[in-house]
Amino acid sequence: MASPSDLAVSEMDFDALPERSWVDKIKDTARKKPLGAVSACAVFVMLLLAAFANVITFYDPVQNAFDSMHVAPGAAHWFGTDQFGRDIFTRIVFGARTALFVGFSASILGSTAGLILGVGSAYFGGRFDLIFQRFMDIFISFPLIIMALSVVSIFGTGTQNVILAITIPLIPRCARVVRSSALAIREIPYVDAARALGFAHVRIIFRHMIPNVMAPYLIMLTSFLGQAILLEASLSYLGLGVQEPTPAWGLMLQGGAEEYAESAPWIPVFPGLAITAAVFAFNLFGDAVRDTLDPRLRSE
């Protein structure tokens, strides 16, 4: 049996442990999750490209330069030029802005709306939960792209509508996952205690339940990023997303894939690679976040 003095010593030892710097923590995480670290770097680079697109590139992304049509990749144009003589590297860098803006906006909006609705549904339970979940079932039954196409066909094209089109199908997916966590939390006594103290529903949901379902929320949010970027590219490729002359990867692919795949393959290849790299990076990043935050995976 440990004596009080032993306990005091062990507490002292614990306090004496040196505080680990954030650099060490990052190094440690990178060692444990190398793929996650690489993907985080890729995401960081993409954010930098998008933020400093004006500084990084030498050409105007939208200005036609007909004397430089279909120039193959080289020193002057690293990724070549398209049918309007526009520098493809420049358009890919600026296209990152479109992809990230749409991707982050849609996934944040979709996940957050799903978080609130999912927790609300779990909290109120009963008939409300039953009916609400059936609506969610209807929405989930449609594949993401079909749902997004329906929304675009109703509201029209353009960046805002594309964000809306991607956000709407993401909501039920997040709501369903978050609800399952929130159902467990609802049964914990502190929620009953909060009710007994007469707190409003909104306060209980936002201050006592939502903070406890942040892990699944963040996991869903990061996993949606890749999906949202891919959906944006798909809609643009189908001519239903953002429109020319806005630089967007799917749009660049659409403009070049059909006509120039053989004679000027760099026109569709580089935007295609950009989409692949971005989606791959965000998916790996999402997986790493899930591995870190999911208590079951963490314990394993």
Add this chain to the structure above:
Amino acid sequence: MRNTRMKTLLIAVAVFALALWSFAPAEAAPKKGGTLKFVVGSKIPSYDGHIESTFGMIHPIRPFYSLLIRVNPDNPASPTDFVCDVCEGGIPAPTEGHTKYTFKIRGDITFHNGQKLTSADVKATYDKIISPPKGIESNRKAFFSMVESVTAPDPKTLVFKLKYPTGAFVPALALPYNFIYSKADLDKHGYKWHQKNVNGTGAFRFVQHQPGAFVEGKRYDKYHHKGKPHLDGFRAISAPKMAIRLQAIRGDRAAIEFRGFPPKARDDLKKALGDKLTVQESDWNCNLMVTPNHKRKPFDDARVRRALTLAIDRWGGSKYLSRIAIVKTVGGVVFPKHPLAATKEELTKIAGYWPDINKSRAEAKRLLKEAGYPNGFEFTLHNRGVDQPYKVVGTWVIDQWRKIGLKVKQWVQPSGPFYATLRKKKNFDVSIDFNCQSVINPLVDVSKFISDDKAGNQYAQYQDRQLDKWFEQMNKEPDVKKQRAIMRKYEKRALDEMAHQFVTLWWYKINPHRSYVKGWKIAPSHYLNQHLDNVWIEK
């Protein structure tokens, strides 16, 4: 001695050449048989030629029908060469001061259902086109505004009486949409029956239509042009995506596409297929226009509209865009090679066609400043969700406007909603529009610029009575020189002084097809020469 040898050598060469010539194959005679497979990039809204205006209907359905007269299949590029189809002999000379045309109708024509064709059927057809009953659409009613009456005094005679003499009448008769219907069908089934049913006198009989897949036709053995058609049948395959149409020709799943491909596609196909591919090219009676909405500010101001047209470098654009899009020719309101069209010298005097683009853009900026927009303004360009040439030209004009300080976003809609916006909602700032006609008939083709209460296809929403007056004068003027003079004033006012709406570039038609397809000649319109009775396959 040397001279004799030389003579002998020359004689030998001549004899050898003669022998070669005599054994050389003569111009190949048409072969019978085979099924022509072609791809169509648009859907069939209905089978009724009198209400439709899309090649999606013309290409698969036109071979089932005949016309009163048609563009000469052997000379379809000519705007004045017409031949009889169900009529007999040549195009009749007008009488009674050029106001009466008497056609003789052939007596050997039967509809696919076995019923005999008479002048009463042709009369019933033109009655439906020119003066349809209330509630019945007729897309080209305005083309026949000069017609006073159509009569059929006997089964072999048809008479058109005109209100005034005009050169626009005969070309209007040759429009490929004027399918001859049976009077009995119209009387028995009503005026909407032909939207979903086919009964014509064309070279092919309707077999089946699998929506979204194909239309099939079989040779009509009682076809009135003897010895034709050469084909056993045809299959019009629906393929909305250009890549699929291209691959279909490349992989020999289809032999031809009649609308047209962009230059790059032609080059790729030629590179891949070599001699197995033949390419026919032609100017196209189609132009892409920019239509500002006069009901929206600041496009109600002629200075702003002039600035928009002055910013566009048509001469430079033609050079480069012709490499990537199905546009090429710089022209005014009239088909560029027609005698009524403006010469290059005349064109360069119109705003937007000046040879010095810098001077033109400086004037555009001055006009914008004068109109109260020294720093430009923002607006949205409404466009059709079709790559060639709409989206390509749309992207180009946005860049042109950027050069005078205008910030333009593009709003693209699929064809259905695009038309709904132009025709019904009218909630656009500036839209891309087009003026595509079949038979080259400038006197009526330019009707797109008259007031919107007179022209059903003018979407800029303006009324200009001066243009209306000149349009009427032109159409009633028998002297071509005077017509031309009025046309110049009309063009100057429409494109320059008022800049109501303006032409960007005229289209250019490129038809690459399998070399074994013979007999089909390219026309300056994708609506013309699609009866297929003279097409044959050399395989």
